[in-house]
Amino acid sequence: MAWKIEKAEFVTSAVEPKGYPPPDRPEVAFGGRSNVGKSSLINDLVGRKKLVKTSKRPGRTQTINFFNINDELYAVDLPGYGFAKVPDDVRDAWGPMIEGYLNHRPNLCAMVVVMDLRRGVEEDDFELIMAAPLFGIQPILVFTKADKFSRNKRQQRRRELARDIDADPGELLLYSSTRGFGRDDLWKRISYLCGV
Ligand code: GTP
Numbered sequence: 197m198a199w200k201i202e203k204a205e206f207v208t209s210a211v212e213p214k215g216y217p218p219p220d221r222p223e224v225a226f227g228g229r230s231n232v233g234k235s236s237l238i239n240d241l242v243g244r245k246k247l248v249k250t251s252k253r254p255g256r257t258q259t260i261n262f263f264n265i266n267d268e269l270y271a272v273d274l275p276g277y278g279f280a281k282v283p284d285d286v287r288d289a290w291g292p293m294i295e296g297y298l299n300h301r302p303n304l305c306a307m308v309v310v311m312d313l314r315r316g317v318e319e320d321d322f323e324l325i326m327a328a329p330l331f332g333i334q335p336i337l338v339f340t341k342a343d344k345f346s347r348n349k350r351q352q353r354r355r356e357l358a359r360d361i362d363a364d365p366g367e368l369l370l371y372s373s374t375r376g377f378g379r380d381d382l383w384k385r386i387s388y389l390c391g392v
């Protein structure tokens with residue numbers, strides 16, 4: 197697909213598999229810590245400022261939200277993890293909700309793990325990165341808020357983080373939703389893994 201976004205629309209919110217839309221097209225999910233910038237990244241990626249609700253208050257996205265892109269792909273905004281102040285029942289629901297999702301989406305072709313370039317790969321992120329292949333899914337590692345660094349500093353940070361997790365620096369994508377860079381590289385990765 198040439199990534200001209202002609203249609204980007206909300207489809208539905210779900211907490212359980214019975215609420216998911218039919219798995220009739222490839223699907224890419226976006227996971228990461230609460231407040232890291234997942235929803236902003238989806239908006240930037242599809243060039244719509246307000247498709248997905250964003251917030252300064254962490255823990256905003258608490259359900260699994262499905263978006264239809266060009267009738268060819270679903271983009272899925274997953275609720276964030278790792279925010280201490282959400283009520284216990286919300287936090288306890290996260291694991292089963294995500295596991296249920298990973299277990300019930302045969303059309304899922306990629307998991308974008310969104311991280312903050314300043315914070316790097318934290319324990320929960322690493323767990324998600326390691327878990328994805330067990331469900332037959334390739335993780336795509338994206339470090340957002342890269343605009344918080346100078347050009348040189350962010351490349352240096354990328355090499356540092358790659359070394360930490362024993363990956364090739366080229367596997368780590370730098371992103372900024374506010375400044376709008378990293379979009380093409382991420383689309384390339386998604387296209388490659390999802391065949392769209
Ligand atoms: P939850 O739904 O609560 O898990 O959060 P989220 O991961 O969806 O984060 P969201 O997109 O709502 O963004 C959180 C905050 O980070 C907002 O204040 C955004 O404006 C800000 N933000 C997101 N992306 C970027 C970025 O690339 N650069 C900068 N500087 N700020 C960003």
Ligand code: MG
Pocket residue numbers: 234235236249250256257273
């Ligand atoms: Mg969100």
